[in-house]
Amino acid sequence: MNAHVHDVVMTVNGEETRATVDARKTLVDFLRDDAALTGSHIGCEHGVCGACSVRVDGAVVRGCLMLAVQCDGARVETIEGVADTDEITDLQEAFIARNALQCGYCTPGMLLTAQELLAAGGVPSREQIRVHLSGNYCRCTGYQAIVDAVEAVAKARHSAQGTR
Amino acid sequence: MKPAPFAYAKARSVAHAIELLANDDARLLAGGQSLIATLNMRLSHPSLLVDINGVGGLDEISSNDGHIQIGALVRHAQAERSAELGRRAPLIALAMPHIGHPAIRNRGTIGGSVAFADPAAELPACVLALGGELTIAGPQGSRVVKADDFFKGLFETALTTHDVLTSIRIPAAGAQTRVGFAEFARRHGDYAMVGLAASARADGKRLRDLRLAYFGVGSTPVRAHHAEPALADGDIDAAVRALAQDLNPPDDVQASGAVKIHLAGVLLRRVARQLDRALS
Numbered sequence: 088m089n090a091h092v093h094d095v096v097m098t099v100n101g102e103e104t105r106a107t108v109d110a111r112k113t114l115v116d117f118l119r120d121d122a123a124l125t126g127s128h129i130g131c132e133h134g135v136c137g138a139c140s141v142r143v144d145g146a147v148v149r150g151c152l153m154l155a156v157q158c159d160g161a162r163v164e165t166i167e168g169v170a171d172t173d174e175i176t177d178l179q180e181a182f183i184a185r186n187a188l189q190c191g192y193c194t195p196g197m198l199l200t201a202q203e204l205l206a207a208g209g210v211p212s213r214e215q216i217r218v219h220l221s222g223n224y225c226r227c228t229g230y231q232a233i234v235d236a237v238e239a240v241a242k243a244r245h246s247a248q249g250t251r
Numbered sequence: 252m253k254p255a256p257f258a259y260a261k262a263r264s265v266a267h268a269i270e271l272l273a274n275d276d277a278r279l280l281a282g283g284q285s286l287i288a289t290l291n292m293r294l295s296h297p298s299l300l301v302d303i304n305g306v307g308g309l310d311e312i313s314s315n316d317g318h319i320q321i322g323a324l325v326r327h328a329q330a331e332r333s334a335e336l337g338r339r340a341p342l343i344a345l346a347m348p349h350i351g352h353p354a355i356r357n358r359g360t361i362g363g364s365v366a367f368a369d370p371a372a373e374l375p376a377c378v379l380a381l382g383g384e385l386t387i388a389g390p391q392g393s394r395v396v397k398a399d400d401f402f403k404g405l406f407e408t409a410l411t412t413h414d415v416l417t418s419i420r421i422p423a424a425g426a427q428t429r430v431g432f433a434e435f436a437r438r439h440g441d442y443a444m445v446g447l448a449a450s451a452r453a454d455g456k457r458l459r460d461l462r463l464a465y466f467g468v469g470s471t472p473v474r475a476h477h478a479e480p481a482l483a484d485g486d487i488d489a490a491v492r493a494l495a496q497d498l499n500p501p502d503d504v505q506a507s508g509a510v511k512i513h514l515a516g517v518l519l520r521r522v523a524r525q526l527d528r529a530l531s
Binding site for chain 2: 090091093109110111113116132133134137140146147148149151152153154156157200203204217218219221222223
């Protein structure tokens with residue numbers, strides 16, 4: 088079917104979501120406008136800034152560089168869902184403790200991207216953390232505090248694993 | 252900005268994709284990490300997007316007959332994690348972390364990078380340095396094009412708008428294989444100002460079948476045909492001098508042509524040191 092409008096079914100933060108979407112609607116626009124999930128932000132709309140980061144089938148992607156229609160059958164997770172599951176509570180607390188955010192615009196994308204690195208296990212070096220976050224722009228913090236927070240959580244999770 | 256309206260169809264197979272691409276102004280959608288950005292900026296306004304992400308069999312990495320075959324839909328992150336590519340396609344493995352950012356690599360595809368043929372992109376130069384071959388399916392059947400003949404001009408390749416790039420085939424690395432990769436970019440993950448991908452076969456103190464492919468220096472990846480024999484003979488200074496004959500980079504927003512020639516020489520010295528080392 089070569090249509091401009093498509094019916095899609097996807098899982099958004101664990102809930103089955105049915106919608107009729109314009110083919111041209113990006114995933115992040117769908118999440119914000121149709122699913123009322125405004126935690127994913129829109130910055131540059133061409134894949135540079137990382138503010139729209141979401142997870143699709145477990146992998147962090149740019150919400151502005153995927154179409155909603157492409158997510159038919161996919162498992163989509165936004166910052167709202169990931170925060171609700173407790174998966175990143177320690178990371179959120181570390182961001183607050185170290186002032187790793189000011190305006191908060193980049194924070195949802197930063198958290199999801201950092202969590203992807205942390206979930207790979209081990210304690211990444213500060214350089215590895217910087218490289219992994221290089222596609223997420225922050226205009227407030229100067230990044231030091233963000234790297235501090237991610238590093239602190241990596242170390243804490245690693246030592247917690249060791250004592251278990 | 253938001254894209255102009257377009258229709259969307261999900262291809263069920265390569266043959267179905269080719270059928271859909273017969274429509275006027277249809278564009279193939281793979282990873283979409285360049286295409287959707289250009290749609291958002293309205294630099295591109297196709298009437299139909301043909302999404303091949305659901306087509307089976309295009310996302311496999313296999314080896315046979317001394318070659319590695321990489322399906323066009325293999326994502327960068329999948330290639331980065333592949334132990335087989337790390338072992339048997341070390342040049343691709345070296346280049347992979349330089350491509351975009353993790354979220355881009357989670358979605359972007361190897362075939363998409365090669366087919367889009369951005370002149371500053373890493374993978375087209377790697378495929379050229381390796382003397383790879385591209386398998387293309389089209390309305391008249393399937394054909395194989397050598398990397399030397401594939402890159403035609405700025406964002407222009409041997410692909411027509413009715414074709415689908417299905418796989419990339421490169422020689423598998425052996426004990427004598429030597430590779431090197433280096434680039435200058437202002438920030439990690441940006442397109443390179445200048446970059447170099449190289450492959451060769453060690454033969455005593457000499458390098459055989461040396462191929463140097465620069466990117467970010469012209470409208471396509473560029474072989475350094477004069478520097479290659481000089482470097483193969485072990486004369487790095489002559490090789491660096493020869494780059495003035497091989498490359499004619501235009502000035503761009505990042506650097507003047509003269510600066511790019513200078514950087515190309517710096518990269519050649521770095522890559523020459525990598526080529527001297529056996530693969531671990």
